[in-house]
Amino acid sequence: MRPTVLLFDIDGTLVTTGGAGRRSMSLAFERLHQRRDACDSFSMSGMTDRAIVRKGLSTIGVPVSEDAISAVIDSYIAHLGEEVPKVDEREYRLHPGMREAVLEARSRTGFAVGLGTGNVRAGARVKLERVRIHDQFAFGGFGCDFEDRVALIRHGAQAGAAQLGQPLEACRVVIIGDTPKDVAAAKGIGAETIGVGTGNFTPQALRDAGAEWAFADFSAPEAMEALLVGR
Numbered sequence: 395m396r397p398t399v400l401l402f403d404i405d406g407t408l409v410t411t412g413g414a415g416r417r418s419m420s421l422a423f424e425r426l427h428q429r430r431d432a433c434d435s436f437s438m439s440g441m442t443d444r445a446i447v448r449k450g451l452s453t454i455g456v457p458v459s460e461d462a463i464s465a466v467i468d469s470y471i472a473h474l475g476e477e478v479p480k481v482d483e484r485e486y487r488l489h490p491g492m493r494e495a496v497l498e499a500r501s502r503t504g505f506a507v508g509l510g511t512g513n514v515r516a517g518a519r520v521k522l523e524r525v526r527i528h529d530q531f532a533f534g535g536f537g538c539d540f541e542d543r544v545a546l547i548r549h550g551a552q553a554g555a556a557q558l559g560q561p562l563e564a565c566r567v568v569i570i571g572d573t574p575k576d577v578a579a580a581k582g583i584g585a586e587t588i589g590v591g592t593g594n595f596t597p598q599a600l601r602d603a604g605a606e607w608a609f610a611d612f613s614a615p616e617a618m619e620a621l622l623v624g625r
Contacts, residue, residue, distance in 0.1 A: 396566040399554030400499055400621065401510030401535065401547060401585075404518055406439065406572035406593025408492050409525055412485030414477040415517070419446060421477075422469035429454045439594050440575025442512035442537035442546065443467060467538070471516045478524050488525040489592045491612025495570075495621055496530050502622065506554035509534030510547045510569055510579070533557060543575055544582035551583060566624060574603035588620050 402408055405415060416438060423432040432450035441449075447466045451458045478486070499505045509531045511518055515538055522528035535550030547569060555562040567585035569576055572593030580587040581604055589600030589608035597608035607620040 395504060395623075397504045397506075397555070397558045397560045397564060398499075398566045398568065398622075399506045399508070399551050399558070399562075401508050401550045401554070401567070401569050402492075402496070402531070403569070403571040403573075403576050404509065404511045404513055404521055407489070407570055407576075407590055408527070409488050409521060410486065410592070411478065411521055411524075412481035414474065414481050414486070415521070418470050418473035418477045419450070419466075421473040422466050423450055423454070425469050425473075426465055427451075427454060427456055437594070440512070440543070440571075440573035442541050442543060443470070443514050443517060444537055444541040445512070448541070467514060471514070471520070474517055474520050478520055486524060488527060489590070489611055491614070491617060493527060495612050495618060496527065498618065499621065500530060504558065505622075506533070506557045507531060508550050508554050509536070510550045510571070510576075511535070512537040512543060512546070514538035543579040547579040547585070548583045551585065568621065568624070570621070572600075574600065577603040577605050586624065588617065590617075 419433055420430045424430040432454045438446050447463045448458055499507050515536045519528055533553040535546035540546035551567045552562055555565045569580035569585050570588045572590050577587045587605040589605035591597040591610045600608040609617045
């Protein structure tokens with residue numbers, strides 16, 4: 395079997411945060427620009443944090459600059475640290491089968507398990523520590539490093555290949571995500587995609603977008619086989 399790099403998305407894939415991320419972003423815009431509605435007109439699904447902030451600033455007519463983006467991100471992280479603990483356990487959860495999938499892959503020789511997420515690193519930590527799984531991911535591609543999702547996925551894949559001591563071209567790379575943007579990013583680097591219908595898109599919509607596999611969630615018996623074995 396080829397050495398394998400697995401990159402998991404966070405929001406809608408690994409976890410549901412009960413809206414903590416969107417609330418925190420709205421509060422950040424309110425604190426800095428007195429506009430809580432900056433992101434109300436668009437879906438954040440599959441977007442990187444930096445892209446969300448850029449679009450929010452543009453929407454409310456604030457000049458977009460690196461300093462302006464960084465200021466909102468910093469405020470967002472501060473609010474996220476306050477909002478995540480407030481969410482009821484019924485609304486903030488790790489999706490079915492995900493912990494088992496991550497732990498099983500990590501136990502196998504020839505597998506590198508990381509994150510491929512639009513979240514900035516600090517946001518990823520806050521979200522995943524709540525469900526006690528952050529320490530299972532040693533590397534990744536993050537939204538603070540790249541605004542473009544293809545670039546951050548490529549970076550995560552390269553980091554995983556390096557962990558395995560292999561050139562990226564020798565590795566099987568699998569992206570696990572819940573949006574067509576995850577699928578498109580995977581296609582952008584020639585990776586496979588396992589879609590999960592735990593976000594805002596159905597398995598069929600993810601298959602239509604080009605995912606090699608798509609399941610309602612990772613409790614499906616075939617999901618683990620797709621992850622660990624492939625075709």
